[in-house]
Structure formats: C-alpha cells, structure tokens
Amino acid sequence: MGKLKKLMGLMLTLLMIISTVKPTFAQGTSSLTVENTGKTPHKFELYQIFKGEVSNGENGKLKLSNIEWGNGVKDTKNISFSGKSTASEIANSLTGDNVEQFAKEISTKLQNKVESELVQPNNSHKFDKLDAGYYLVKDVDASQEAKDKENGAYTLYLLKVVGTVTAKTKLDVPKVEKHVKDINDSEAKEYEDWSKTADHDIGDKVPFKLTGTLPSNFDKYETYKYVFHDEMSKGLTFNQDSVKVYVDKETITSGFAVATTEKGFTVTLDDLKKITGKTITKDSVITVEYMATLNEQAVIGSKGNPNEVYLEYSNNPNKSGDGTGKTPKDKVIVFTYKVIVNKVQPGDRENITKPLSGAEFKLEKWNAVKGQYEDSKVAILNHEKDKFEFKGIDDGKYKLTETKNPPGFNKIQPIEFIVKATHDDKKLELTELNGEKISGEIKFTPNKKEGSLSTDIVNKQGPELPETGGMGTKIIYTVGTVLVLGGVIYLATKRKLSINR
Numbered sequence: 001m002g003k004l005k006k007l008m009g010l011m012l013t014l015l016m017i018i019s020t021v022k023p024t025f026a027q028g029t030s031s032l033t034v035e036n037t038g039k040t041p042h043k044f045e046l047y048q049i050f051k052g053e054v055s056n057g058e059n060g061k062l063k064l065s066n067i068e069w070g071n072g073v074k075d076t077k078n079i080s081f082s083g084k085s086t087a088s089e090i091a092n093s094l095t096g097d098n099v100e101q102f103a104k105e106i107s108t109k110l111q112n113k114v115e116s117e118l119v120q121p122n123n124s125h126k127f128d129k130l131d132a133g134y135y136l137v138k139d140v141d142a143s144q145e146a147k148d149k150e151n152g153a154y155t156l157y158l159l160k161v162v163g164t165v166t167a168k169t170k171l172d173v174p175k176v177e178k179h180v181k182d183i184n185d186s187e188a189k190e191y192e193d194w195s196k197t198a199d200h201d202i203g204d205k206v207p208f209k210l211t212g213t214l215p216s217n218f219d220k221y222e223t224y225k226y227v228f229h230d231e232m233s234k235g236l237t238f239n240q241d242s243v244k245v246y247v248d249k250e251t252i253t254s255g256f257a258v259a260t261t262e263k264g265f266t267v268t269l270d271d272l273k274k275i276t277g278k279t280i281t282k283d284s285v286i287t288v289e290y291m292a293t294l295n296e297q298a299v300i301g302s303k304g305n306p307n308e309v310y311l312e313y314s315n316n317p318n319k320s321g322d323g324t325g326k327t328p329k330d331k332v333i334v335f336t337y338k339v340i341v342n343k344v345q346p347g348d349r350e351n352i353t354k355p356l357s358g359a360e361f362k363l364e365k366w367n368a369v370k371g372q373y374e375d376s377k378v379a380i381l382n383h384e385k386d387k388f389e390f391k392g393i394d395d396g397k398y399k400l401t402e403t404k405n406p407p408g409f410n411k412i413q414p415i416e417f418i419v420k421a422t423h424d425d426k427k428l429e430l431t432e433l434n435g436e437k438i439s440g441e442i443k444f445t446p447n448k449k450e451g452s453l454s455t456d457i458v459n460k461q462g463p464e465l466p467e468t469g470g471m472g473t474k475i476i477y478t479v480g481t482v483l484v485l486g487g488v489i490y491l492a493t494k495r496k497l498s499i500n501r
Contacts, residue, residue, distance in 0.1 A: 031128040032161045036119040038171035039151040043140045044116040047072030050091050051133040062162045067091045070133050074111040103158040104318050132162045146312050152325035154316040172215040176311040180332040181207040186366040186396030197423040199335040200294045202392025203377035210288040210309050218282040220317040224272040227312040228288055231263040235298030235305035242291035247278050301451030302430040304333040333428050340454040341388040355386035358406030363390050366397035373399050395421045409459035415440030
C-alpha cells in the first residue's frame with residue numbers, strides 16, 4: 001500500500017510538471033505553404049516582419065510574446081504606424097481593419113527576401129525552416145503586367161506563421177462580357193433580348209453591349225483604371241457617336257474617353273474613384289452600349305463576323321496607379337447570308353437545264369413596321385449572264401421579281417420565300433440555314449458553311465407563230481373560208497329582205 005501511495009504521488013507530481021510546461025518552438029521549425037489559386041503564374045517573395053516567443057493564448061491559441069522586428073525589415077528606428085513606433089506596440093495594434101494598410105506601408109522597407117520558384121495555377125510553394133513570427137508575402141514587382149498576363153493581380157499578405165501554416169492567394173479580378181441584339185425585321189418591330197449571336201442584313205445598325213464588374217477588394221485601391229478594349233472584324237463599322245456609358249444603369253457623361261484604334265476602339269475611365277456624382281463600390285457594374293453597321297466587307301456564312309472585348313484594369317492595390325492586368329477576351333458573332341439565283345431554261349432532256357442570259361431581278365424584303373415589301377438593302381455581288389448573287393441576307397420574308405425577261409421567254413411570276421436561320425449562343429455557331437417557299441416555283445439548296453441558298457429559276461418560251469405550209473396554214477385557211485361564207489350568207493339574206501319590202 002505504501003509503495004502504491006508513493007507511485008501515485010510520483011505520477012501526480014509528473015502531471016503537475018507537464019501542465020506547467022509551455023510549448024516551445026525551436027528556431028527554423030515552422031513552415032508556410034502558399035497555394036496559387038489564380039489563373040496566372042506567380043513568383044512569391046517572403047519577408048519576416050516580426051519575430052517573438054511562442055506561448056499559449058486564450059482558447060488554446062498560440063501567440064507571440066516579446067515581439068521584435070524581424071530580419072525582413074530595414075530602418076526600423078524610423079518606422080511608425082498609427083502613432084506607435086516599437087515592434088511590440090505596432091503588432092498588438094493590428095486588426096482586420098488596418099493590417100492591409102500596414103502591409104502596404106511596410107512593403108517600402110523590406111530586405112532579406114526569400115523567393116519561391118515560379119508557381120503555376122493550382123500549384124503551391126512551401127517556405128520551410130522558418131522561425132516563428134509574422135511574415136509578409138508578396139508578388140515579385142512587375143510580374144503581373146497586362147502585356148504578359150490575363151487575369152493578373154498582385155498579392156500582399158501579412159500573416160502569422162507558427163508551426164505548419166497553409167495560405168491561399170486571395171486574387172480577385174474584374175470580369176467582362178459582350179452581347180449583341182438580333183431582330184427579324186420581317187416579323188418583329190423591336191430587337192430581341194441581348195444574346196451572343198445574331199444575324200443581320202448588310203446595312204443594318206447592330207446594337208452591342210459591354211458589361212464589366214469590379215473586384216471585391218476595390219475599396220483597397222486609391223485609384224482605379226478601367227479600360228474596355230473592343231476589337232471588331234472588318235465587316236463591322238463603328239459608330240462613335242452612338243457610345244453610351246452607364247454606372248449601375250445610370251448614364252454618365254464625363255469621366256471617360258472614347259478613342260478609335262487599329263482594331264476597333266477603347267473606352268477609358270482613368271480613375272473610377274473620381275467619377276463625378278457616383279458612388280462606386282465593389283458591387284457596381286460598368287456598361288458600354290454602342291452601334292456598329294454591318295458593311296459590304298462582311299463575311300458570309302458560318303465563319304461570321306466576330307467582335308471581341310477585353311478589360312484592362314488596375315491590379316496592384318499595394319501601389320497606387322502602378323500596374324494593370326487584363327481579362328480574357330469575350331466574343332459575339334454576327335452572321336449574314338446570301339441568295340444565289342441561277343437563270344436557266346428547260347433543256348433538251350428531262351430535268352436538264354441550261355444557262356439563260358438576258359434577265360434582270362430585284363429582291364424585296366417584307367417590312368413588319370410598314371406592313372409592305374421594300375427594296376432590299378443588299379447589293380448584287382455578282383451579276384453574270386445567268387447568275388445573280390444577293391449578298392448580305394438576314395433571316396426574314398423576301399420577294400424575288402423578274403424585272404426584265406430574256407427575249408423570247410416569258411417573265412416568271414413573283415416568288416415569295418422565307419430565309420430561316422438558327423445559331424447557338426453557347427458554341428457561337430451557325431447551326432441551320434434553310435429557304436422555305438411561300439408562293440411561286442422555287443427550291444433552295446442550302447450551304448451552311450458558305451451561308452448560301454442557291455436556286456434555279458426557269459424561264460419558259462411563249463406561243464410560237466405558225467410556219468407557212470404547215471398545219472397552221474390550214475387552220476388559217478379554214479377560219480378564212482368560214483368567214484367568207486358567213487359574209488355571203490349575210491349579204492344574201494339582207495338583199496332578200498330588201499326585195500320583200
């Protein structure tokens with residue numbers, strides 16, 4: 001029993017000793033793993049800002065005591081922040097509200113960096129053998145510039161590293177989208193909703209919209225540059241006077257500049273923080289609307305006429321006005337088509353036709369607003385002897401009229417038809433192209449790739465005059481004899497009536 005009491009006493013003493021021991025971390029035993037959650041490669045720099053002794057804090061959390069400046073800070077005698085100057089005072093004054101400002105200020109007094117290799121997206125780098133303390137993580141300067149990076153943004157974090165720590169980059173960038181409006185003006189009087197694809201006649205004014213968002217850390221920037229770069233295909237002509245800029249659906253008339261470029265145009269807002277009369281936040285949306293005309297250089301068919309946009313934006317909140325990134329491009333496509341009329345006459349054998357020259361045609365399109373056909377805006381691209389190519393056809397209802405018939409042939413009756421087309425907004429593809437007859441004799445052969453609807457228009461000859469000595473002559477003789485006999489009978493009857501009187 002005595003031995004048992006001695007053993008229990010020994011165990012109790014040991015437990016008391018263990019409970020009074022504070023956790024200690026040997027120098028060089030902590031580590032920090034930085035995960036790149038962005039879409040661009042990053043090369044990180046690590047600086048020790050504070051160092052100290054590790055001890056237990058409230059709720060079992062570890063804390064640093066006896067805090068001193070780390071080896072990553074220079075000129076420490078001349079540092080002050082929020083009225084405090086010692087490392088311990090500054091460290092204890094840091095909160096979630098001011099730590100980013102302190103990180104920005106201290107980033108001008110750094111030395112003794114530890115640098116990572118280039119970290120690709122969805123990869124990480126481990127800084128190991130670190131002393132416990134507070135460390136600043138930042139991107140290498142000029143490593144996320146617009147000319148090199150899409151979705152580039154700079155990091156700058158101050159975090160505590162005690163033991164094994166993993167941190168994810170908090171990269172946030174704006175986004176941009178582009179949309180276009182479609183209309184079947186043979187059926188509708190107003191444009192459809194905004195979409196990613198459309199088809200139009202050559203000469204149509206086409207509405208476009210650019211929509212840009214802001215990063216969640218927008219309030220951390222002192223100035224914020226924001227530039228829409230719109231790039232058009234040659235088939236679209238920009239109308240600069242049509243540009244309208246909105247902030248949260250409200251029109252702004254100042255604070256931006258529109259300039260044409262070799263590829264299209266730009267809308268530049270040099271500093272969103274200074275837009276007069278507007279309170280812009282991270283949730284604000286910047287919108288640009290404009291018109292462009294589909295011109296005679298428009299590409300016909302499934303390739304279409306693409307129109308792209310990307311944003312250039314401030315991406316370094318750590319240094320005011322320093323550095324811009326760019327978003328990936330967003331695209332819309334405008335399609336247009338053509339109708340090919342081949343003028344033919346019946347051939348010598350069944351279902352075989354041959355070219356016929358000397359005809360002329362006009363194409364009219366139904367106007368839903370006016371309720372009547374009007375001359376189509378499109379021009380005849382090719383007018384060969386027997387071929388007519390009407391370039392720049394939208395979907396809709398049309399009438400083809402032969403205005404001049406070949407000598408010796410009858411004019412065709414006007415032909416009405418509908419051009420039908422569908423396109424995929426997700427794939428940005430022309431999915432179907434067809435022509436449907438309303439009246440007259442016509443049958444189309446579609447070619448989706450070329451964007452064409454081809455048809456043969458057949459002219460037939462009129463009645464032929466009879467040849468001398470043929471059956472026609474006999475018919476004429478017979479008719480003539482009947483007329484002569486009728487005349488003789490008429491005269492004889494009239495004379496007899498006169499005698500009887």
